[in-house]
Each structure stands twice: as structure tokens, then as C-alpha cells.
Amino acid sequence: MRLIFLGGLGEVGKNIAALEYGNDIIVVDCGIGFPTNEMLGVDMVLPDITYLAERKDKIRAIFITHGHEDHIGSLPYLLPQLDAPIYATRLAIGLISVKLKEHKLLDNAKLNVVEAGSAPIKAGAFAVEFFHIVHSIPDSCGLGIHTPVGTIVHTGDFKFDLTPTDGWRADFGQIAHLGNEGVLALLSECVHVETEGTTPSEQEVKATFDRLFRKAEGRVIIATFGSLIARVQIALDLAYKHGRKVAVLGRSMENNVAMAVEMGYLQVPEDTLIKISEARDLALNKVVVVITGSQGEPSSVLTRIANQENRFINVIPGDTIIVSSTPIPGNEVAIIRVINSLLEQGADVYYSQVARVHVSGHASQEELKMMISLTRPHYIVPIHGERRHMVAYAKMAAEMGIKAENIFICGNGSVLEFTADSATAAEPVRAGALFVDGGSISNIGDVVLRDRQNLSRDGVMTIAVSIDSETGELAGEPDIVSRGFVEPETSDDLLNRVREVVRNTVKLEREAAQVGDWPQLNRRIKEAVSQFLFVQTKRRPMLLPMIVEV
Structure with missing residues (x-):
């Protein structure tokens, strides 16, 4: 076997x-x-x-x-x-x-x-x-x-x-x-x-939530996994106890809660579960919103709220936000960034390092x-x-x-x-x-991921070079565009010097009788510009030379 x-x-x-x-x-x-x-x-x-x-x-x-x-x-x-x-x-x-x-x-x-x-x-x-x-x-x-x-x-x-x-x-x-x-x-x-x-019981989370619900002066927003049905049940039970209504936000959360209610895995106290649109009409201290995004995922509800990009929720002072999860290895930086943003906007944020909001x-x-x-x-x-x-x-x-x-x-x-x-x-x-x-x-592999990392770190520069197909001479000034590399308003002098490097490289190749070997010229331009930029800036933007025959 x-x-x-x-x-x-x-x-x-x-x-x-x-x-x-x-x-x-x-x-x-x-x-x-x-x-x-x-x-x-x-x-x-x-x-x-x-x-x-x-x-x-x-x-x-x-x-x-x-x-x-x-x-x-x-x-x-x-x-x-x-x-x-x-x-x-x-x-x-x-x-x-x-x-x-x-x-x-x-x-x-x-x-x-x-x-x-x-x-x-x-x-x-x-x-x-x-x-x-x-x-x-x-x-x-x-x-x-x-x-x-x-x-x-x-x-x-x-x-x-x-x-x-x-x-x-x-x-x-x-x-x-x-x-x-x-x-x-x-x-x-x-x-x-x-x-x-031994690992603590889920009942300890319920006790912490109860204390935070009692303390909260405004909205309570709970971020957790979309499939963590037990945590949603705690939110429903405590919302009912403290006279609040519960709305859920996030596609996976909404789908899973609807399915769990239908199948009997969630017991909803009478008139407690409402739509997110209905929550807008209630006093803030009467609302609980359960959302996705406890791992700081870029497109999640919590991250969009932190970035002030969510159409339903804008953070205001007095909001209590509970990040009810432990970071999956690799997600720590993203979650910390989200928490810091929420704190800057005036929310009271509770996460696993400061309160027993997750087991x-x-x-x-x-x-x-x-x-x-x-x-x-x-x-x-x-x-x-x-x-x-x-x-x-x-x-x-x-x-x-x-x-x-x-x-x-x-x-x-x-x-x-x-x-x-x-x-x-x-x-x-x-x-x-x-x-x-x-x-x-x-099937993107290491090369594509490495290119994306380089782009995010050092930016990109395109170099369009028009070459006379018969003489191998420049048919015009090299056209250079950079993104994410240097500030446009301070880059004119550097880009002019890059053009000079390109002109000299084309001249050397023509003198070496390499006219017509455009792949070779492309490589030479890339090598020369890369070396020049590293000496000048200690950075290596992605270089995309393009030879255009005229």
C-alpha cells in the first residue's frame, strides 16, 4: 500500500x-x-x-x-x-x-x-x-x-x-x-x-467577546474566517444578549452563513440577523458586523475597510474591531499593516496578542x-x-x-x-x-514571480531605439520611459545620460560591423544601461530595450 x-x-x-x-x-x-x-x-x-x-x-x-x-x-x-x-x-x-x-x-x-x-x-x-x-x-x-x-x-x-x-x-x-x-x-x-x-476552549473566546460587547460604545466589527461558523454563532448569541443586530459582509461569509442557517448549523435568535443595508438605519451601538479578512488578504472586506475602500463601512472613532484569528505563517506583515491602519483611523482594535479573541x-x-x-x-x-x-x-x-x-x-x-x-x-x-x-x-513559475518582485522593488524602464536598417545608425533619439524607478520631475538628467549610453553602445556595435544583428544589439544596450544605472543609483530596474528598424 x-x-x-x-x-x-x-x-x-x-x-x-x-x-x-x-x-x-x-x-x-x-x-x-x-x-x-x-x-x-x-x-x-x-x-x-x-x-x-x-x-x-x-x-x-x-x-x-x-x-x-x-x-x-x-x-x-x-x-x-x-x-x-x-x-x-x-x-x-x-x-x-x-x-x-x-x-x-x-x-x-x-x-x-x-x-x-x-x-x-x-x-x-x-x-x-x-x-x-x-x-x-x-x-x-x-x-x-x-x-x-x-x-x-x-x-x-x-x-x-x-x-x-x-x-x-x-x-x-x-x-x-x-x-x-x-x-x-x-x-x-x-x-x-x-x-x-492543552488548547483553550472556544468558550474562552465567548467570554472575551462578551466583555468587549459590553464595553463597546459604537459598532462592533468582527473579522474572522468565512467558514468559522462557531465564531458567527458566538456573535449572534452575544448580539441578542446585548440588544444588537448582526449583519454579515463578504461573499464567502454571506454564502456560508446562509447555508449554515438553512442546514441548521447556525441558531439565529429572533430578529437578530439583518442585511448590511439595514444596518445603516440603526444606531451604531445597536450593530454588529461579521466580515471576512482576518488574514489581511488584499481583496478582503477588512483590508478594504482599512484602506477606506468599502462602500458599506467607514471606520469612525468608537468602532470596536475584533480580528478573531491567528496569522497564518506568511500573513503576519499584511495583518499588522491592516491593524495599524484601523488604529490610525480611530478604531479600538483587539487581536490575539492583546486579548483572547481567538483560540x-x-x-x-x-x-x-x-x-x-x-x-x-x-x-x-x-x-x-x-x-x-x-x-x-x-x-x-x-x-x-x-x-x-x-x-x-x-x-x-x-x-x-x-x-x-x-x-x-x-x-x-x-x-x-x-x-x-x-x-x-x-503555470507561472519562479521566473515570473521574480520579475514581479523586481518590478515592485526597482520598477521598469523601456528603451525604444530606432535604427537605420542599412547603416545601423540611430534614426532618432532613443525614447525612454520609466515607471516605479525614479521620480519624473527629477529624472530628466539621468534619462539624458541613459540616452548617451544607448548612443555610444549603438556606435560601438556599428563600428564592430555588427549591423543587422539586432538581438546582439538589444543585449548590449541592456547590459550597458543596467551597469550604468546600478553605478548611479544602486538599483536594477527591469530593462526592456526594443529595436525598431526604419
Whole structure:
């Protein structure tokens, strides 16, 4: 049995793995990654599923652990390549349906609702059972995957919260039963392994929100993930308690809340949920707005509010803004920039460093240890974490008595081959990243991203040179335009000197009898101007010389 990791290892996000036995493959999760600051113009990152696309006739099913973006977000883009039935709990299916409908894929999708604790689902050589765990979204599950060589337990994202807001605790009995039956390998999330003890309960967030609602003199604006239904429920309950109405803003938030209300996952107190347009007619101290953008995404509602670009909300002194999330690695700078802007506009801003406005949905050390103790696996593979998380988890597991040779720290593209009594690393497979760039999947690579970084840092200069095709002499003055490099009002002298460099380069090439070799002349101009500009400014703008024959 082969276990293939195509995303989610050595990173936070883009979670996807596959299990293969003979002519059968099943896929676990299909999430997006979030672009880093260096990925200019990239909206989201998708896993490269070339390995699966080349074997699509072997794929029997896709199993989804829960409805967060880093576990379902790639489905609208990659499902057409896989064409397999999807199995997930009711809320996850609802969230997936919203996405597929937006992409006009819902009618042909094969969606199947699964209840945690129900009978295993047969998928080729595999049988998969869902067990309930607690996470920051309802209906989250881990998977017990029964294979011909043994049982694999995939934890999904989890924590052992004994007082969840929906009252539905993890199914310790089913997890322990899997352990009693024998677990070949445990695939455990590890992103919170550096935190000692246990992860605080969502009830602590509710207590903080209650205090801030009571203290707020004006509007309360809560930014959180569009799929964090439990946090929306807290906002609804406390708004009702404090005599406020709730509006939601942001396409994903609006769609998800509507779906959750329809499916019964959100309990809305009477006359509490209103439209954003209706909120304008109420006194500010009677309004709560729940919005997207807690990660500082450039096009999100919170960022647009911070940039004074949102048509519904302008920040005024007295607004209480709660950024209810922890930054995903790579997003810290963007979030800090947003928070600073909101503070400058007079809002009272609360975020995780100053108040308990967010708790993680991920297991801390003692909960991770408990999962190991309950399942008693022979092999362990840490997943869903950066390299530092996986290394720390491996050390923790070794301290619990797991043999070092039975702990595998893998990366994207890694393949493990299991028999009933062995596990070995096999030849890795292709597992890179694809980018959603402007609404479509793009194969832009490092060169394009590097060009965008250079443009953002040093700007661009175009140099149009008209050359007499017979003599090789200049047919006119070089036409130079720069953007993002030097201030126009102070650039005349520098640009005149660049023209002189171009004239001298053309003259040298003509004297060297290189007339007609325009690609060569193009390179010479680029090299000469680049060297000149670096000496003068210590910067290297992107240079685009263009030779025009006349």
C-alpha cells in the first residue's frame, strides 16, 4: 500500500494526500495554500495533482475531513481532473456545494453526506470510517482508513475541547476502538505542537467577546474566517444578549452563513440577523458586523475597510474591531499593516496578542500525546505543519516510546510503502504548486514571480531605439520611459545620460560591423544601461530595450 503526500507537509495549507493499493486510489482532502508576500499577484496556491490526473481512472473517492479552505478550497479547480465522488459530513458538503455552484460544477458533482460514527464506506480496496473530533468548524472528523495491510488513522485538524460551543465532543470511544483493533500508522496534524499543555476552549473566546460587547460604545466589527461558523454563532448569541443586530459582509461569509442557517448549523435568535443595508438605519451601538479578512488578504472586506475602500463601512472613532484569528505563517506583515491602519483611523482594535479573541482549533502537546496514546500506532507521520512542527512532533513521539525508525518526517512528493509489518520510503513523485492568478490556474513559475518582485522593488524602464536598417545608425533619439524607478520631475538628467549610453553602445556595435544583428544589439544596450544605472543609483530596474528598424 502506497501513501502519497501531494501537499500540506513542510507548509500550512494545501492539504492533500492519496492512498494507493493495486488499481485503487483514494484521496484525503483537497485544499488551497495561501500566497506568501513574495507571490505577487497570486490569489491562491493549489497542489500539483499531476500524479492523480495521470491515474484518474483508478481514483475511487475523495474523502474530506472538514470544511476549511485548506482542506476543500482546491476542489472547484481540480475536481474536473479527478471526476470522483466526494464523501464528507453535512456541513462540509454544504460548503463544497457553495463553491462548486459558483464555478458551475455542482450539477455534475457526486456529493455524498456521511455521518460520523456510521458504517465504513467501501472504496475499492479501502474502507473508510469517519470519527467525530472537535475543531474550529462544526462537523469535523478524523478518518479510520482500513487497507489490506492495516488501518491508517488520519486525525484531520483536531483538538480535545471538552466544552465545545455546539456541545459535541470528540468521539473518544471510536478513536480508542480503532486503537484496540490495531493501527498501522497515525497521520497526525502537528501545527500547534510547540504549545505546551492543552488548547483553550472556544468558550474562552465567548467570554472575551462578551466583555468587549459590553464595553463597546459604537459598532462592533468582527473579522474572522468565512467558514468559522462557531465564531458567527458566538456573535449572534452575544448580539441578542446585548440588544444588537448582526449583519454579515463578504461573499464567502454571506454564502456560508446562509447555508449554515438553512442546514441548521447556525441558531439565529429572533430578529437578530439583518442585511448590511439595514444596518445603516440603526444606531451604531445597536450593530454588529461579521466580515471576512482576518488574514489581511488584499481583496478582503477588512483590508478594504482599512484602506477606506468599502462602500458599506467607514471606520469612525468608537468602532470596536475584533480580528478573531491567528496569522497564518506568511500573513503576519499584511495583518499588522491592516491593524495599524484601523488604529490610525480611530478604531479600538483587539487581536490575539492583546486579548483572547481567538483560540486555535489545533491540538497542543498534551492532546497530541493523547491521540498517540488512544491509537497506539506502529508508525507515525506528522502532517499539516512546517518542518519545525514536524521535527518537534517527531521528538515528542520518540519521548513517548515510539521507535525513531518508525517515525517518518516527509515532504510534499514523499511516498511511503507499507506492508503489514514494514514501512519504507519510496521514490518521490511530482508535487509542486499551481497558482490561481487572476481567476484562472496559471503555470507561472519562479521566473515570473521574480520579475514581479523586481518590478515592485526597482520598477521598469523601456528603451525604444530606432535604427537605420542599412547603416545601423540611430534614426532618432532613443525614447525612454520609466515607471516605479525614479521620480519624473527629477529624472530628466539621468534619462539624458541613459540616452548617451544607448548612443555610444549603438556606435560601438556599428563600428564592430555588427549591423543587422539586432538581438546582439538589444543585449548590449541592456547590459550597458543596467551597469550604468546600478553605478548611479544602486538599483536594477527591469530593462526592456526594443529595436525598431526604419
